[in-house]
Amino acid sequence: NAGVTQTPKFQVLKTGQSMTLQCAQDMNHEYMSWYRQDPGMGLRLIHYSVGAGITDQGEVPNGYNVSRSTTEDFPLRLLSAAPSQTSVYFCASSLRDVGYEQYFGPGTRLTVT
Amino acid sequence: GENVEQHPSTLSVQEGDSAVIKCTYSDSASNYFPWYKQELGKRPQLIIDIRSNVGEKKDQRIAVTLNKTAKHFSLHITETQPEDSAVYFCAASSSTGGFKTIFGAGTRLFVKA
Secondary structure, three states, X not given: OOOEEEEOOEEEEOOOOOEEEEEEEOOOOOEEEEEEEOOOOOEEEEEEEEEOOEEEEOOOOOOEEEXXXXXXXXXXXXXXXXXXXXXXXXXXXXXXXXXXXXXXXOOEEEXXX | OOOEEEEOOEXXXXXXXXXXXXXXEOOOXXXXXXXXXXXXXXXXXXXXXXXXXXXXXXXXOEEEEEEOOOOEEEEEEOOOOXXXXXXXXXXXXXXXXXXXXXXXXXXXXXXXX
16 A cells, blocks of 8 residues: 655746646545645645545645545645745545544645745 | 644654654544554654553554543653654544544654664
């Protein structure tokens, strides 16, 4: 099993550009989530999904969109990048909803200039 | 909204000593409390977790305690070793009002040899 994979590893965007961060898991997990990690602020939940076709907002959803058309994939879209979105982004998955270990991907380091 | 506070933000101990990290949470519906360890440049990984119907759990040198009345939970590491040096995150999960895991800001633990 590859576990949770994310692409790209690094990305530099200019303000106003859009892009999609990819996340995939091969463990048949129902629950997937996106976090951003900023120094001194821990991991903040952006969006999550409890299954294909179902998504919901986390703590900091503004500026991001998600969709879940398959169990395996959970892409995160930045609509119009802003310098405040410079961060490390982690995707995670767990067998079911809360109450199960979350497996994290390797992260994507995003810089917006 | 839901909040998890974690203290201290930095902790330095001598090899062989014990380390204690404390967290408090605000959402009384939280029922699952995981702890994650993140080494420099790596992804977070689960080290121990506890559910709301349990007061204490131990796994070798690591233990977690939970006081639901006070909304406190703590991580205890005994006989610390240099490889315990990392950032540790507490988290609280709830399925009320959505399926969310809220993380603390993290504790950077240094174990001096």
